[in-house]
Amino acid sequence: MLSQYPSRLRKTPIMHRALAPFTLCALVPLAQAEEAAQPLEEVVVSAPLEQKLSEVARPATVLTGDELDLKVGATIGETLKNEAGVTSQSFGPGVGTPVIRGQSGPRVRVMSNSLGNGDVAQLSPDHANSIEPVLADRIEVLRGPATLLYGSGAIGGVVNILDNRVPERRAEQPVSGVFEQRYNSVSDQSISNLKLEGGQDAFAFHLDGFYRDGGNLHIGGPAIAENAARQSDAALQGVDIQNSDGVIPNTSARAKGGTVGFSLVGEQGYAGASINYLGNNYGIPPDGAGGPDTRINMKQTRYDFKSELKHPLAAIEALRLRFAHVDYTHTELSGGEAATLFNNQTYEGRLELAHAPIGPVKGVLGFQAVSSDFGAISMEDPVPLVPNSQIQNYGAFAVESFEHGPGRYELGLRGESASVSPQGGPGRDYAPISASGSGQWKIDEAHAVSFAVTRSQRAPQVQELFSHGFHDATHSYESGDPNLKLETSYNLDLGYRFKASWMSAELDLFQNWVNDYIYQQQTGGVFNDDLGVFQASCSSPGACAPVVQSSQADATFKGYEAKAIFPLMENAYGMVDLTLFSDFTRGEFVAGGDVPRMPPLRYGFQVDYAYDDHWSSNLRLTRGEKQDHPGANDTETNGYVLLNLAVQYEVQAFEGAKLRVFAQGNNLLDDNIRNSTSYLRNFAPEPGRGAELGVRIAY
Secondary structure, X not given: OOOOOXXXXXXXXXXXXXXXXXXXXXXXXXXXXXXXXXXXXXXXXXXXXOEEXXXXXXXXXXXXXXXXXXXXXXXXXHHHOOOOOEXXXXXXXXXEEEEEOOEOHHHEEEEEOOEEOOOOXXXXXXXXXXXXXXXXXXXXXXXXXXXXXOOOOOOOEEEEEEOOOOOOOXXXXXXXXXXXXXXXXXXXXXXXXXXXXXXXXXXEEXXXXXEEXXXXXXXXXXOOOHHHHHHHOHHHOOOOOOOOEEEEOOOOEEEEEEEEXXXXXXXXXXXXXXXXXXXXXXXXXXXXXXXXXXXXXXXXXXXXXXXXXXXXXXXXXXXXXXXXXXXXXXXXXXXXXXXXXXXXXXXXXXXXXXXXXXXXXXXXXXXXXXXXXXXXXXXXXXXXXXEEEEEEEEXXXXXXXXXXXXXXXXXXXXXXXXXXXXXOOOOEEEOOEEEEEEEEEEOOOOEEEEEEEEEEEEOOOHHHHHOEEEEOOOOEEEXXXXXXXXXXXXXXXXXXXXXXXXXXXXXXXXXXXXXXXXXXXXXXXXXXXXXXXXXXXXXXXXXXXXXXXXXXXXEEEEEEEEEEEEEEEEXXXXXXXXXXXXXXXXXXXXXXXXXXXXXXXXXXXXXEEEEOOOEEXXXXXXXXXXXXXXXXXXXXXXXXXXXXXXXXXXXXXXXXXXXXXXXXXXXXXXXXXXXXXXXXXXXXXXOOOEEEEEEEEEO
């Protein structure tokens, strides 16, 4: 647990991975180092077969237990934003989707228990993920061949949120539970959540629920960077911008949800089902033009079925079936009136067969099918923003691994049939083919190197093809391109690991070459709603919206993630670890110019202190450099310094219950941080100085 000593005593590497990634190559010893103590490693369950982290050839992140509890935020992006190579694409405090190595949206597949969310977060930056992080048991971020199990085109990676809503094992006791209460001063936000699990004999159950309520977000300066806003948004030329200082108006949010699930569990496997409800109402930061406030009212009901049969035949180790139906809708409200209605009815199923080893080879074969009925209807315009469309996707995949000598190797292949059929128009059909291979070689007890290469194809999304109209929440006129082609990416990863008693270090380098990269970017022009025409500049101040166009161009991405961890002290006064970390991504178009919304160079350090089995604390300082490659018709973001402090204390309370209290100070320097990956960088800074307090009781 985090409340105990750091990982080198606790026999778990969780702290070392989460402490924040960086390494200085000059610090990595070339000579044989002293053999380090061997900890009990965390297992990556999203891999084809459960693997230790040290066996995964490409970078993987696992958050679970106390570490996840301490890092959890209101969104999945906020929860993961300090992990190696991961940032959050914020759209005000109500939205935070993960960005991995500069990739977001459909290139980062966010899943719930290995199936898609069924929400529309990947279609537009103003749409929140239908994930409540406080209810997660573990979060895994995975890249490499194993991502082909879950879909093509995820060149950023896969984020799998795992919980026990459909229990897979017999209950250890009739009833156990967790109650947690949090409060965050930066938005006057309170979060309450409760989880109960248990069962008897073959029956196991799961119940959970949460409620979150918060006010407007406090920040460390003005909400709108007026000069930059006018520079990037031609619709604001000549407009008297209405600005605020210290707070972002219309950013309050309220959410609630709950789950009921059960399973029948036996020696040969399990079968179970669950139903989950989520309601989320959040505001969109205003653009200063003085128009009505925009809010999003989201509702989702999800039905899940899961089963697993162990050793049904001699040649099969496990047969797993998963199915989900998601009924999703959200209404964008302008001034309290419905403006646009998004509906998505999704059915997704997958069948996985883990075969018995064939010589040294073991792996998984499977089939996946996704069917969606999606539409975005404008309440004010007879022409829909996105026409009602039938979306079908069928995929077959295989991922195999084997060991030979000091090396472990993994190969993956996925073929798909994808179609998008809009109402009243011709459909589009695609056949993406993706393949991946990786290897890891353990040179000795201290050194290991890894290599991975992937060819990945992605079919265009429905909104990239057919969006056409004013989108109130993004304050823009969105224009798709029905002639978009398959996007093809070739990715190369190189990794190095060093582990000794005096230091551990990791370095990951990557290079991606993407043909026909699909991106959305402002054209520099506007759509005049009063006149119903496109213009180079707005002739009617207050009546225009910037035009955002879906386009394709060849692009390259390169960068690294790195960390080095030094144990500084271990004595009767406690233990101290120092972590140095950094990550960087650079995206460029082959024909010239910068890919928009790339994260900046980040680096910094974290100091962790632990004493006996109760106290732990950490101090983390991150420097984000200026992003001076913003892309065409976008603006630069200044550098920032982010200082956070966390402390927690855990005691054995009564009757076996555990009580933990924790406190965190975030952005203690009150820096007004502009997020370069955000569409609203000039309108909604990141949270200012705030304190979070919480208590957690588990029994």
